[in-house]
Amino acid sequence: MDDTKCMVNLAKFYLGFTVDESCGKCTPCRIGTKRMLEILEKITEGEATLEDLERLETLAKTIQKASVCGLGQTAPNPILSTIKYFKDEYLAHINNKKCPAKECKALLSLSINSEKCKKCGLCAKNCPVGAIKGDREHGYEIDENICIKCGACQKNCHFSAIS
Amino acid sequence: MSDLVKLNIDGIDVEVPKGTTVLQAAKQINIDIPTLCYLKEINAIGDCRICIVEIEGRRGFVASCIQQVEEGMKVHTNTKNVVEARKIILDLILSNHNRDCLTCVRNGNCELQTLAMKFNVKGIEFEGAKTEHKIDDLSPSIVRDFSKCILCRRCVSTCKNVQKIGAIDCAQRGFESCISTVGNKSLNNVNCTFCGQCITACPVGALREKDSTDIVWEKLKDEDTFVVVQTAPAVRAALGEEFGMKIGTNVAGKMVTALKKLGFDKVFDTNTGADLTIMEEANEFVERFKNGGTLPMITSCSPGWVRFIEMNYPELLDHLSTCKSPHQMFGSILKSYYAEKEKIDPKKMFVVSVMPCVAKKFERQREEMKNGELDDVDAVITTRELARMIKQANIEFTQLEDSSFDDPMGEATGAGAIFGVTGGVMEAALRTAYETITGKELKEIDFESVRGKKGIKKATIKIGDADVKVAVAHGLSNARKIMDEIKEGKADYQFVEIMACPGGCIMGGGQPIRSSKERSEYDIRKLRADCLYDIDEKSTIRKSHESPVMKKLYKEYLEKPGSHKAHELLHTSYHKREKYDL
Ligand code: SF4
Ligand code: SF4
Ligand code: SF4
Ligand code: SF4
Ligand code: SF4
Ligand code: SF4
Ligand code: FES
Numbered sequence: 184m185d186d187t188k189c190m191v192n193l194a195k196f197y198l199g200f201t202v203d204e205s206c207g208k209c210t211p212c213r214i215g216t217k218r219m220l221e222i223l224e225k226i227t228e229g230e231a232t233l234e235d236l237e238r239l240e241t242l243a244k245t246i247q248k249a250s251v252c253g254l255g256q257t258a259p260n261p262i263l264s265t266i267k268y269f270k271d272e273y274l275a276h277i278n279n280k281k282c283p284a285k286e287c288k289a290l291l292s293l294s295i296n297s298e299k300c301k302k303c304g305l306c307a308k309n310c311p312v313g314a315i316k317g318d319r320e321h322g323y324e325i326d327e328n329i330c331i332k333c334g335a336c337q338k339n340c341h342f343s344a345i346s
Numbered sequence: 347m348s349d350l351v352k353l354n355i356d357g358i359d360v361e362v363p364k365g366t367t368v369l370q371a372a373k374q375i376n377i378d379i380p381t382l383c384y385l386k387e388i389n390a391i392g393d394c395r396i397c398i399v400e401i402e403g404r405r406g407f408v409a410s411c412i413q414q415v416e417e418g419m420k421v422h423t424n425t426k427n428v429v430e431a432r433k434i435i436l437d438l439i440l441s442n443h444n445r446d447c448l449t450c451v452r453n454g455n456c457e458l459q460t461l462a463m464k465f466n467v468k469g470i471e472f473e474g475a476k477t478e479h480k481i482d483d484l485s486p487s488i489v490r491d492f493s494k495c496i497l498c499r500r501c502v503s504t505c506k507n508v509q510k511i512g513a514i515d516c517a518q519r520g521f522e523s524c525i526s527t528v529g530n531k532s533l534n535n536v537n538c539t540f541c542g543q544c545i546t547a548c549p550v551g552a553l554r555e556k557d558s559t560d561i562v563w564e565k566l567k568d569e570d571t572f573v574v575v576q577t578a579p580a581v582r583a584a585l586g587e588e589f590g591m592k593i594g595t596n597v598a599g600k601m602v603t604a605l606k607k608l609g610f611d612k613v614f615d616t617n618t619g620a621d622l623t624i625m626e627e628a629n630e631f632v633e634r635f636k637n638g639g640t641l642p643m644i645t646s647c648s649p650g651w652v653r654f655i656e657m658n659y660p661e662l663l664d665h666l667s668t669c670k671s672p673h674q675m676f677g678s679i680l681k682s683y684y685a686e687k688e689k690i691d692p693k694k695m696f697v698v699s700v701m702p703c704v705a706k707k708f709e710r711q712r713e714e715m716k717n718g719e720l721d722d723v724d725a726v727i728t729t730r731e732l733a734r735m736i737k738q739a740n741i742e743f744t745q746l747e748d749s750s751f752d753d754p755m756g757e758a759t760g761a762g763a764i765f766g767v768t769g770g771v772m773e774a775a776l777r778t779a780y781e782t783i784t785g786k787e788l789k790e791i792d793f794e795s796v797r798g799k800k801g802i803k804k805a806t807i808k809i810g811d812a813d814v815k816v817a818v819a820h821g822l823s824n825a826r827k828i829m830d831e832i833k834e835g836k837a838d839y840q841f842v843e844i845m846a847c848p849g850g851c852i853m854g855g856g857q858p859i860r861s862s863k864e865r866s867e868y869d870i871r872k873l874r875a876d877c878l879y880d881i882d883e884k885s886t887i888r889k890s891h892e893s894p895v896m897k898k899l900y901k902e903y904l905e906k907p908g909s910h911k912a913h914e915l916l917h918t919s920y921h922k923r924e925k926y927d928l
Contacts, residue, residue: 202520202521203520204520205519205520205521206519206520206523207497207516207518207519207520207521207522207523208391208393208523209392209393209394209395210393210394210395210396210435210438210439210497211395211434211435211438213497213520213521213523214438214439214441214442214472214521215434215438215472216520216521217474217475217520217521218438218441218472218474221474221475238471238472241430241434242434242472245430245431245434245435247406248405248406248407248427248431249395249398249406249407249431249435250395250406251392251393251395251409256406
């Protein structure tokens, strides 16, 4: 598999389909898949705990065995196999609040490397939400609370000072 | 080939007929498997997954309510895996449930609550988003609150398969699934008959009667209002259940005491209204029979049924008896004859009917159910609502002494009592029609052929020289069969009784709600019916036309059945009704 892909995000992507496809007849699939998706969202947003990961696994196994049809029974597969083979990625999201593949936007954290920065101010000019504070004399800094992780500053910086 | 299947459940060998489900087989050896969506004879669709078990050799869990037994099967109903999975499934259901038990009508009688208790639920593990729903309270009879719905579909199966109405079905998909009507309209604007059978099928508080207790309390407190209550035959056969008494206990005496304690000025018996209905209906039948009127004549005392025919067979409305239902007749008499006699201003009178029925709430407010400006009946409360009022007033129901209904409208006949059960109206009417037509005494007064649970019962009764063919149908799917026969000209009956609810009013939509488990264990219909037949059997007078109350009423006021006055007060008319108002 492409190692630049975030496995948690991939599992979430597949699960999104099943949640939409669930016919809604049986409880595990109707409510369970929705709850799995909610937990995955929590993980990709860096808000999950190790306990959530455990809950996710238990829930996934129950849905596999208790759903009426193949759709519900296979819905947890992407989750269970990514947990099995890429557990460190899950852990990185949960413990370090980092997405190793840099896909999960909520976990991206951009900062300006003051050594590379030439204090040109292009980043600040291109930031759509005004998250970059500073001036050409003192240099620039990203306010994490305002930043929406759009990546515009990074793209516009000619000196690769933002990462 | 043997028709018995041997299997092993939790280490116990058991032999059951082919076609038995694992759930039923387990029950035979007293192994209790929890259920939620299962409802005996009505809903076995395996969707809630609470009843899952493990079967050796199967990968996943299996729903025991739909899994049929197989030779040599080894079933485990209580392993750690099963118990944990059930707990998670229950947790998921609760996570999308409005867990407002304290203000819920089903608090204390809810299958979900019972399960939560049984599973020792201490918190919700999988809390998350909840589906959003509006409350539908536009109909006069039924309130639907889908924040309480667990999508068991017991209501859908009842409406679609038992009643064959199909007013409700599952809509949307996945997490957004919900029970809906055509165009997601209120039940008030679709083909619903207000029979209320969906309410008694619902395991939780998602479906309920429209509560009318507030207005009744208000009137009871108002010194200027003369508040009269009447109770339908079927109520006394079931009210006790709300207080833990055995199914089928006749609690008429305690009920009257309780109503007096609640502060009603007079407590009357709708059975007397039923006697009156028989007087009018038997007379109407004899008239039609003798004079070539529209036959078969069909009874009109079940408002769920009346709403059904108005929507589905408007071209056959001429067949419907013009008689109002017993409680409407009685209300009308209370506000005329009784008010005059007792010198009470009928405008200051408030008539409350305690009914086994939610359709009566709709019937009460029909334009036709009036005498001049005055409604015949001012409020209808169900058996369940009366039980709540009694509890609210801190009355220890089971400890009450008996008392009797108030005179002069008190003593009703046995014929009035059996109105509450399928076949009862027919039986009561035949007792009177027979003697009216022949002028001879009817010796054998129990018409066994119209009793019992068969959906459609037919009989030929010799009245004088004539053979009168009658049919009795209960449940709207059976009503439809009879109506199709009539429509196609294939019916040779002269008299037909139809009740909307399977079993008749004893199983009405306003009666105490019994859990799926109880419905599997007891024949509730039979126990309640036996109670009414017992009342009839023990009555000194068992024919409506022999009732002293009737004799007096006709002598002093109505003159004779079918008189001008009787028509004014006791008869009504019907009209075509659109099924959908979209
Ligand atoms: S598992 Fe199948 S039956 Fe159950 S809700 Fe999903 S799609 Fe429907
Ligand atoms: S990532 Fe976007 S929002 Fe954040 S600082 Fe850069 S330009 Fe501004
Ligand atoms: S439906 Fe049952 S569990 Fe839900 S709030 Fe009402 S009583 Fe409680
Ligand atoms: S009241 Fe009767 S007709 Fe109406 S939805 Fe319920 S079961 Fe169907
Ligand atoms: S309304 Fe009641 S009976 Fe109908 S699906 Fe919901 S919970 Fe089940
Ligand atoms: S059968 Fe009885 S309870 Fe049912 S709708 Fe008719 S009158 Fe009401
Ligand atoms: S699946 Fe068997 S009771 Fe619901």
